Amino acid sequence: MAAAQTSGLAAALREGLESGDPCALSVDRISQQSGVHKTTIYRRWMSSEGALADLLSEITAAGTPLPDSGDLEKDLRTVAQRLPSPTRRPRRSSAKSPQAPNPVLKDAAGRFWSSLVHHTAENVRRAQQRGTVDPTVTADSVVETLTGPL
Structure with a gap:
């Protein structure tokens, strides 16, 4: 663009x-x-x-600075507040919606969410380094759990 x-x-x-x-x-x-x-x-x-x-x-999520307050819960809440609310996402209307999603849009959205997960996982890794999160937890899975409903 x-x-x-x-x-x-x-x-x-x-x-x-x-x-x-x-x-x-x-x-x-x-x-x-x-x-x-x-x-x-x-x-x-x-x-x-x-x-x-x-x-x-x-x-790209990588272009957005991550919060770093030292409190993982607070930082993840800040990230989540930047995202669209699940109650405000577009509603599908059977009369207006295509039968199959646009593959180019689907691919772009997938790359966007993937970059968001990988970028935000840095917050979890920081918490693991501080010793406030179990080091065996997979950082990406924490963020996927947070963003899954979105």
Whole structure:
């Protein structure tokens, strides 16, 4: 995603995701909110899902500083509060939803969540080094448990 031209598009996509409304991710709505003409969206990404996959590919957890208060529970709560609430995630409507998920979007989302888990696991490893968490616990599994419902 070209930063200057599509910063409004990225903001519209993020807002659409956070709204929990699947209609907020339509090309028409994204175009209207971002000021990026819908033919540009179709030409470059072919759909709002393509634009969203591109955005998810750019958002990496490794670029987000981890909290380091010395209290694992507090740090993990801080990370969890940055994530979308499970009660606000987009609801699927049988009339509007495709039968199969977009494979490009599915892959981008998988890479995003995987990077989030591996990056956040550093908090658990720090706690293990401090001796406040059992060293036999797998750091990734702790974070997967935290993010699983999301």
